[in-house]
Amino acid sequence: MVGGAGACGDEGGGGSGGSPAAVVAEAAAESAGVESAHYRVTGTLPERGRVEADAFMKTDPPALSMEMGRLPVRFVDEVMYVGKAVKGKGWFRAEPAVWGGLTVDNDSYGVLPRTLESSPVVQSTLLTGSKDVRLVGTETVDGARTTHYRGTVTLDGLRAARDDAPDAATRERRIEGLDQLMGLGVSDTLTMDLWVDGDDRAKQFRWKAGTGGEALDLTVTFLDVDGPVTVEAPPAEDTADVMDVGQEGLLG
Template sequence: MNKRSVHLPVGAGLAALLLATGAVSCGKGQEADKSPAMTPAAAVAKAAKHSEQLTSMHYRVSGRVPQEGRVEADAGLRLKPDMAMSMKVSVPSLGSDATAEVRLVGKAMYINAGEEASKELDGKTWMKLDMSGTDAGKQLDRLGAASQAEQNPAAQSTLLTGADEVKKVGTDTVDGVRTTHYEGTVDIDTLDKSLKKESRLTAEERRKAVEQYRTMGVDELTMDMWIDGSDHTKRFRIRGDADEGPLDLTITFLDYNKPVKVTAPPAGETTDLAEMMKELQAG
């Protein structure tokens, strides 16, 4: 993908990720402050608990990431009964054609980097990478950290529970939804140690996020969370200083627990990247 290689934002996934039991709406028409006696820390913890029980989500990402600069993405992520993801991402700072589409189907990741990339793939528009193989997984990371698509953005939003102090900023309307805005600072080392207290599944999801930030050289995160009247996270923002530049991403959740259908691209339009790498190495 040459210099147009795209570092996928919070996703698969992260995304990550990406929130609650039976939540199928974003809480429109409900008051954000229906529990005025609840402390900021308790409100964030309640939203985090809801996030852990989601089965699917659609979300929008915008902001800046190290190296690439500004990024924009729209994604759908299914967590149960099996994981699947579809994400379209663009990097305006690299030009109007710096776009990519990524799909996760079973153990395979499919990447469509556009017409320019297809010229190097014998006219095929999709690259397939089987993530079940160790070598393939390493190649995936080299393709611009596409493995981030496996991260759950909902799990990343729960990192604010690791802040030493959470404060209420005020109330805002996000995509027509009344929300309460909270903010806090999270130390990566402290957060890493606190994972031992979490449930196995929650700790595993959060550990992926923590490792991502640690690899980027981020020591501390400033996090904002907007919680709707149903105690679900409607939006969250993550800011930090990485080794190769500033990180500032905002993730807005469009819906929860609604169907997310992802299909593999036609075989005739797909190049197996692992096989291509083998041929290059053999040559």
């Protein structure tokens, strides 16, 4: 069961009016206080092709309820539940399963693309590592007035941003951002667009890298931020352990 309410940034401007780099940094700082979100993911991933997902998440403790296409997936108390009927049960259960942590810790047993195993709140901060962030203009995103910024991100840029962090909290956020870019496996430059709402929060971001059929082009839109969200495990009597059918059954 999931729930969410409350719009994020539906009124007001979009960005604090400072320099592009300052606004992006402020949006990253604001992300540290996010406790829950409802978000939408659309685009293409090199390893999966076209992806569409709608999700509710919590940060403490990390929990997720996602509909990826027609496939429901939940993470609760480091257990993953996948809504696929087998042996008279409505859900698979696999554990330990981690969502929303560092790349090396995340594990969805191949059910989710690696990009969707991580918290979009952390992913939205990557533009702080750009040396060429610039203002694109003002736009309306999901009914919210936003300011649109764009820049390019590289591992070297994120490492430099990490080393230049003015305090421990900022450094930790930038370390997490560096981890996210490394987890993407992007070998060249990542282009990132960020839309900032009137509350100085990320309303939407887009990543682009590569060309042709192997291109990464992913957009994440925050529909609600810090609204009430509940993620519950399915009834125990309606779940089957993944070991009963093997990982092929989970992915097939």
